Amino acid sequence: MMELLHKIWVVITTVAKILTQSRFSLIIVLLTVFSLEFVGQIKDILVGLNYPESRMQVVFFVLAVNWLAFQSWGWARYIYNRTQAVDGGKRGEPGYQRFLIDWLPRAYAIAAFVAAYRAAIHAQIDNIAYGIIAVGALVLIFLVYRRDIAEKFAAVLGKVSGNSMLYFTLAVMAVSTVYAIWSPVSFGGLLGAGAVVFLGLGSIIPAGTLLVSAARENRFPVVGFMLVLAIVFSWTNDNHRVRVIEGEKSHTDSLTLQESLDAWLTQRDPTKPMVLVATAGGGLRASYWTAVIMGRFQDQIPGFNKQVFAVSGVSGGSVGAVFYNAALANDEECVDSASEKPCFESKLLDSIGQDYLAATVTSMLYGDLIQRFLPVPVFSDRAAALEESWEAGFARIYPNADCGLENSFTSFFVADACGKQQWLPRLLINGTYEESGRRLLTTSFKVEPTTFLDTHDFYELNDQSALRASTAALNSARFSYVSPAGTFGKEINDDFVPVGHVIDGGYFENYGANTLSNLIDWLKQHSSNPPNENPFSGGLIVIAISNDSTIPLQQYDILAVPASAKPQAFLNEVLAPISGLANTRAGHGMLAYKQLAQYSEQLKSVLVGAENNAGASGDSDVAVDMMHFYLASNSEQPPPLGWILSEQSKENMRAQITEKHNCSGYLDILDRFRDREGNATAKYEQQSIGTDPCTR
Structure with a gap:
């Protein structure tokens, strides 16, 4: 028995030794497979290949998959040949060793094609998936019979030396690295997210394998040393500072919420309802869904934005709100010259629905990765790359914009924003202060603690520096x-002193509902004012926008009993605190949403009482409604969470505003904007929904 156990142990250690020798190829291939299978924001990298303009990106992607396959195979072969650790060809040696040495590198190569195939299936581009399998099969045949092929074509292949292939590899790595660091937006836009991931990961293998080889020969733990170096340098090489506009201040400390309300009151229609919006986080799907809702009403209801006082956004919802405001600033009433139909929504969606993942992963795999091993910050980070890709994407659709996303955030809210006299809804952008765990608001006025309880003001903590x-x-x-945590702080004696880090607003509360409840509570004090000073003189509409189709619609009912969850069984003794903390994020968000809904219901009696106290006669016209726009999943695959959307996902979202679960709220809002004689003020209403299934 002991002899058998000893033999098993020898086999295990031998296999482990063989795997360890090619560990960089193994690690990168496993990382690729794991990321594309389980990491939500990475597994969607191929959905952009469905875009009509992405034919060349398909070619780049196939080339990049081959790059990763041949790098993982070739460098595993290199390390086995160089170390000569095990020679299964010697008489008396177990044959499985030679089998592993021959087939492990081939398995690494094929794993790259399998990962690409799975990503293509996930993106529902079957033709590319089958093409990848076909190419992978040809590559496997080549790797198995390469010696026979080399002999047959010796006259040609004899001119290609090992050094030539090494120089080619180094040249590709050098050119791609310089280009990716110099302009991640351009690099990612050219290749596409899928090609960037496979090219970037494949480029890590040569450097890592050469380091391992040198370490082995010099008996120096280079990998461990590099990890220690990255940990030590993390104290001094932070390149994640929140971008500011040098030399420009925001001066939000001198602006008040009351001034914003006064400006809104002077331009709104007092007979029409005030509109307040809370839009939840959820990556680009949240941005796009927010734009569908806001853009559709902007097309349907002339001057809709003039009734929207504020939008409280989280994560992707905030991104959608910022794009909406930028579109308003440049093209408030868009009408197609050919069809004479509204085009605000379509242009807004074109600006949001682009590939914003490619630039981010480019920076992540090149500049940001290299930066981790440098002692001081040298390269801009992936957050800057994502921001710049938004700026470029917006400019692509609005080439003549007076105010783009590269302009100061607060400049949109001055009286003559972008040279135009118009109202832009105030944006309450919800982040989270990592070190305190509290809400961190970025907005265009001073955040008063009497209004927004226990809340940090980002501009105040960041030295009033202007932000794009x-x-x-x-x-x-x-x-x-x-997206990394962003470092913010203050300039003291010309030195930047960090104060903390901003992370996703969804860590605190993912619906923006708490912030909107605080705002409504503040507005309520004006409810007894004369009509021209009363924000609720025409009533109130609260629009809540959610996008998580994994939460059943019934759970949003105020009195719904929370659904039970599957018990945690695996390592619960260890994982219970982590699991509990992670799941409270969703729980806090749902509670905040229901409290906002409950508060909206209670508000009507308060407003009716205030109107009666003010001397109103007859039946009250005050109406308070909360309309929830829910994004359902029309397939087994919910809309993706990352920074890229498929055409199918976008089409699904555009249709859902008038589907059964949203139809009532959609039509109710249109009804609320009819005049007192019942005439429709939505001038495009019939053209937009004449044949739509959304009917009463």
Whole structure:
């Protein structure tokens, strides 16, 4: 028995030794497979290949998959040949060793194709998936019979030396690294997210394998040393500082919420309801869904934005709100010259629905990765790359914009914003202060603790430094690890002194409901004012926008009993605190949503009482409604969470505003904007929904 156990142990240690020798190929391949299978923001990298303009990106993707396959195979072969640790060809040696040495590198190569195939299936691009399998099969045949092929074509292949392949590899790595660091937006936009991931991961293997080889020969633990170096340098090389506009201040400390309300009151229609919006987080799907709702009503109801006082956004919802405001600032009433139909929504969606993942993963795999091993900050980070990609994407659709996302966030809210006299809803961008765990608001006025309880003011903590609109949006959307925590602080004696880090607003509360409840409570004090000073003179509509289709619609009912969850069984003794903390995020958000709904119901009696006290006669016209727009999943695969959307997902979201579960709220809002004689003030109403299934 002991002899058998000894033999098993020898086999295990031998296999482990063989795997360890090619560990960089193994680690990168496993990382690729794991990320594309389980990491939500990475597994969607191929959905952009469905875009009509992405044909060249399909070619780049196939080339990049081959790059990763051949790098993982070739460098595993290199390390086995160089170390000569085990020679299964010697008489008396177990044959499985030679089998492993021959087939492990081939398995690494094929794993790259399997990962690409799975990603293509997930993205529902079957033709590319089958093409990947076909190419993978050809590569496997080549790897198995490469010696026979080399002999047959010796006259040609004899001119290609091992050094030539090494120089080619180093040249590709050098050119791609320089280009990716210099302009991650351009690099990612050219290749696409899928090609960037496979090219970037494949480029890590040569450097890592050469380091391992040198360490083995010099008996120096280079990998451990590099890890220690990265840990030590993390104290001094932080390149995640929140971007600011150098030399410009926001001066939000001198602006008040009351001034914003006064400005809104002077331009709104007092006979029409005030509109307040809470929009939840959820990556680009939240941004796009928010834009569908706001854009549709902007097209349906002339001057809709003039009735919207504020939008409280979280994560992707904040991004959608910032894009909406930027579109308003440049193209408030868009009408297509050919069809004479409204086009505000379509242009807004075109600006949001682009590939914003490619630039982010480019920076992550190149500049940000290299930065971890440098003692001081040198390269800009992936957060800046994402912000710049938003700026470029918006400019692509609005090329003549007076105010783009690269402009100061607060400049959108001055009286003559972008050279136009118009109202832009005030944005309450919800982030989380990592070190305190509290809400961190980025907005255009001073955040008073009497209104927003226990809340930090980002501008106050960041020295009143001006932020670009894109940066303000990301303050709410830094969901790890695709977007890093942002460092903010103050300049003291020309030195930057960190104060803390901003992370995704969803860590605190993912619906923006708490902030909107605080705002409504503040507005309530004006409910007894004369009509021209009463924000609720035409009533109130609260629009709540959610996008998580994994939560059943019934759970949003105020009195719904929370659904039971599957018990945690595996390692619960260890994982219970982590699991509990993670799941309270969703629980806090749902509670905040229901409290907002309950508060909205209670508010009507308060407003009716205030109106009666003010001397109103007859039946009260005050109406308070909360309309929930829910994003359902029309397939087994819910809309993705990352920074890229498939055409199918976008089409699904555009249709859902008038589907059964949203139809009533949609039509109720249109009804609330009819005049007192019942005439529709939505001038495009019939053209937009004449044949739509959304009917009463």
